[in-house]
Amino acid sequence: MALSVANDGAQDSGANLLAFQNHKQHQAPPIRCPQQEDTKKDGGIGNVFWSRPESRLWTTMLLLGTCLLYCTRVLMPICVVTMSSLFDWDKKQSGIVLSSFFWGYCLTQVVGGHLSDRIGGEKVLLLSASAWGSITAITPVLISSSSSHLILMTFTRFLMGLLQGVYFPALASLLSQKVQESQRALIYSTVGTGSQFGTLVMGAAGSLLLDWYGWESVFYLSGLLTLLWVYCMCKFLLPEKEIIVSLQDLAKGLSLSSKSTKVPWRKLFRKPPIWAVIVAQLCAASTFFTLLSWLPTFFSETFPDSKGWIFNVIPWLVAIPTSLFAGFLSDQCISQGCKPITARKFMQVIGSGASSLFALGIGYSTNFCQAVAFASASIGLQTFNHSGISVNIQDLAPSCAGLLFGVANTGGALLGVVCVYLAGHLIENTGSWVSVFNLVAAVNALGLCTFLLFGKAQRMDLDPAYTDL
Numbered sequence: 316m317a318l319s320v321a322n323d324g325a326q327d328s329g330a331n332l333l334a335f336q337n338h339k340q341h342q343a344p345p346i347r348c349p350q351q352e353d354t355k356k357d358g359g360i361g362n363v364f365w366s367r368p369e370s371r372l373w374t375t376m377l378l379l380g381t382c383l384l385y386c387t388r389v390l391m392p393i394c395v396v397t398m399s400s401l402f403d404w405d406k407k408q409s410g411i412v413l414s415s416f417f418w419g420y421c422l423t424q425v426v427g428g429h430l431s432d433r434i435g436g437e438k439v440l441l442l443s444a445s446a447w448g449s450i451t452a453i454t455p456v457l458i459s460s461s462s463s464h465l466i467l468m469t470f471t472r473f474l475m476g477l478l479q480g481v482y483f484p485a486l487a488s489l490l491s492q493k494v495q496e497s498q499r500a501l502i503y504s505t506v507g508t509g510s511q512f513g514t515l516v517m518g519a520a521g522s523l524l525l526d527w528y529g530w531e532s533v534f535y536l537s538g539l540l541t542l543l544w545v546y547c548m549c550k551f552l553l554p555e556k557e558i559i560v561s562l563q564d565l566a567k568g569l570s571l572s573s574k575s576t577k578v579p580w581r582k583l584f585r586k587p588p589i590w591a592v593i594v595a596q597l598c599a600a601s602t603f604f605t606l607l608s609w610l611p612t613f614f615s616e617t618f619p620d621s622k623g624w625i626f627n628v629i630p631w632l633v634a635i636p637t638s639l640f641a642g643f644l645s646d647q648c649i650s651q652g653c654k655p656i657t658a659r660k661f662m663q664v665i666g667s668g669a670s671s672l673f674a675l676g677i678g679y680s681t682n683f684c685q686a687v688a689f690a691s692a693s694i695g696l697q698t699f700n701h702s703g704i705s706v707n708i709q710d711l712a713p714s715c716a717g718l719l720f721g722v723a724n725t726g727g728a729l730l731g732v733v734c735v736y737l738a739g740h741l742i743e744n745t746g747s748w749v750s751v752f753n754l755v756a757a758v759n760a761l762g763l764c765t766f767l768l769f770g771k772a773q774r775m776d777l778d779p780a781y782t783d784l
Contacts, residue, residue, distance in 0.1 A: 419476025427481025600727025
């Protein structure tokens with residue numbers, strides 16, 4: 316309020332000053348933006364959360380990205396028979412090519428997650444996608460230009476594993492910083508369905524392209540679509556200044572110094588809830604890899620007259636709506652007043668517990684339809700893990716969720732290799748598929764019990780105390 320000066324200026328100024336003070340006392344407090352409150356509650360780490368329109372757009376684009384990730388991931392199993400015949404590979408050589416992806420996949424989970432926590436998950440996603448899209452698109456040219464087909468193909472698949480290993484840790488890091496905890500389950504589950512969509516799309520379209528135009532066309536299509544997705548992300552979602560990443564930023568992002576990260580990540584690994592979610596994620600991932608690897612062989616040997624497209628498609632079709640339903644159910648429970656940890660544990664009981672019961676039922680199935688029903692239920696219910704342990708990592712440490720997810724996923728991939736081998740060993744020695752599904756149930760039970768006993772949904776990355784969500 317302006318102060319007027321008259322002949323009795325002092326008296327008038329005093330009156331105006333008194334009026335100004337009274338006005339301030341009765342003035343309404345400033346309105347605080349909900350996003351600012353959420354950011355403060357989140358420890359000030361990361362930017363503000365996405366608005367609802369932004370969240371929908373990012374969810375759609377990340378769903379497409381996950382779909383393309385799996386399109387490029389599963390194209391080699393689709394093309395390997397044709398390429399083996401063309402390049403005269405035996406089963407052992409084909410196995411070397413197929414397995415080379417997973418060895419690369421194990422090596423970059425932790426590094427990719429930590430880098431995403433430092434420079435932004437969206438930047439890591441786009442950098443890796445542009446690289447794996449380019450490699451996929453030029454693979455036919457590289458193979459046709461050299462006589463060392465086996466070496467080149469093994470090397471390119473190893474590179475693909477290295478580049479795609481950062482994707483899900485980067486995704487966990489991005490969502491932990493941009494999505495409120497009451498919405499994470501549905502968004503993560505929705506984006507996760509891209510894995511099923513990608514498997515189905517490439518299984519159908521890839522098989523047709525393989526028959527009509529040869530194996531090269533499958534690589535060209537997957538690689539070019541991935542590069543188109545990267546272009547759309549850069550054009551419509553990210554400003555130019557956020558796309559450019561300098562080598563200096565990458566070097567700083569790779570540093571694991573606690574002083575530079577301002578996150579006491581070394582102390583995190585001394586907390587039981589951190590290890591509980593890591594063990595649970597490790598067990599869930601390894602059992603998924605075991606079922607993924609051995610179910611086709613189980614159906615082919617147990618029901619020789621069965622149609623491959625039925626047992627290779629139906630379980631993945633079932634997994635899509637169950638994943639979406641799990642995310643919706645989890646977020647609804649939290650919005651209705653349920654504690655986040657209660658919702659996470661309930662989802663995990665279904666994802667690891669109920670799915671294991673149906674997995675056990677597969678081994679005792681007496682007919683093909685029953686076996687397909689049990690397999691579909693088991694794989695479908697496993698998607699509840701997305702709304703349990705996968706988002707619980709983001710609950711515990713949103714500032715370093717990528718790093719923790721990378722640790723858990725690396726262990727899951729390595730244990731998956733062990734479980735897949737052990738399953739084959741059990742089949743050879745017992746002659747019964749029941750032992751394989753018993754192994755799946757036992758590993759899942761270990762992870763579930765650990766999470767139920769020690770799991771929490773409290774911030775653990777703030778020093779010295781943590782905030783209850």
